[in-house]
Amino acid sequence: MSTGTPATQMLKKAKIAFRTHEYDFVAGQHQIGLHAAEAVGLPPDQVFKTLMIEVDGKPACAVIPSDHSLSMKKVAAALGGKSASMMDTAKAEKLTGYHKGGISPFGQRRKCPTVMDASIEGFEEVVINGGKRGLMVILAPADAVCVIGATTAGVCA
Numbered sequence: 001m002s003t004g005t006p007a008t009q010m011l012k013k014a015k016i017a018f019r020t021h022e023y024d025f026v027a028g029q030h031q032i033g034l035h036a037a038e039a040v041g042l043p044p045d046q047v048f049k050t051l052m053i054e055v056d057g058k059p060a061c062a063v064i065p066s067d068h069s070l071s072m073k074k075v076a077a078a079l080g081g082k083s084a085s086m087m088d089t090a091k092a093e094k095l096t097g098y099h100k101g102g103i104s105p106f107g108q109r110r111k112c113p114t115v116m117d118a119s120i121e122g123f124e125e126v127v128i129n130g131g132k133r134g135l136m137v138i139l140a141p142a143d144a145v146c147v148i149g150a151t152t153a154g155v156c157a
Contacts, residue, residue, distance in 0.1 A: 006097060006107030007131030011139070014147045018139040021127070025101060025134030032101050033066025040127050040136055045119065047127040047136070050103045052092035055081035059095055061105050061114040063128065063144075068117070068156040078115045078153035104131040105148055114150040116141075121152060 011018050023039030033049035040047060044067035051062045055076050062075050076084035089100050097109035105114050105128065120126055120141040128144060130137040145152060 005104070005131030005135065006109075007104035007129070008107075008135075008137065010107035011137065011147065016139060016143045016147050018137045018143070020130055021136045021138060023134050023136070031066070036127070036129075036136060037066050040138075042127060046123050048116070048120065050105050050129050052087040052096065052103060053084050054087050055079045055084045055113075059087065059110070059112040060084070061108070061112055062155055063105050063114065063116040063120070063150070064156055065117060065119055071155055071157040074153070074157075075115060075155040078151065078155050079113050098131055099133060102129060102131060102133040102135070104129040104137075105144075105150070106137070107131055111148075114148050115155055116145055116150045116152050117156050118152045118154045119156070120144065 021040050037044040037047035045065040047066045048063045049066045053060050060079050062070055072084040095110050096103050125138055126141050127136045127138050
């Protein structure tokens with residue numbers, strides 16, 4: 001498998017230290033993030049999933065631990081909005097340039113506000129999707145936040 005994705009290209013261009021981990025993505029899995037955590041061999045709270053949302057009708061991105069659920073009320077507040085909802089899959093794929101199960105907060109086709117759950121700060125390194133199904137990037141949380149200008153806040157239910 002090739003690991004050259006817009007996400008990894010963005011990280012390389014920004015001179016962010018990261019490494020990749022590839023695993024066999026199984027289509028149709030219910031909880032993709034938990035499957036990824038098992039494949040990487042790390043606790044689910046250290047492996048983060050990327051969720052595309054809409055806050056007050058505008059696109060946004062939330063990055064949370066794979067074993068948690070997103071609080072729409074908390075994420076809306078964190079991004080300065082009143083309400084939030086999950087983005088339709090087709091719209092998320094078109095906006096990001098990635099396919100469901102391979103959406104990364106890095107290198108998205110169209111940049112949008114991103115919030116990462118504050119728990120990300122409790123790890124030396126975290127695992128986040130690398131822009132392709134079955135490809136994860138492992139990097140320092142501060143680098144993940146900084147490279148995309150994300151904010152951190154408690155956004156889990």
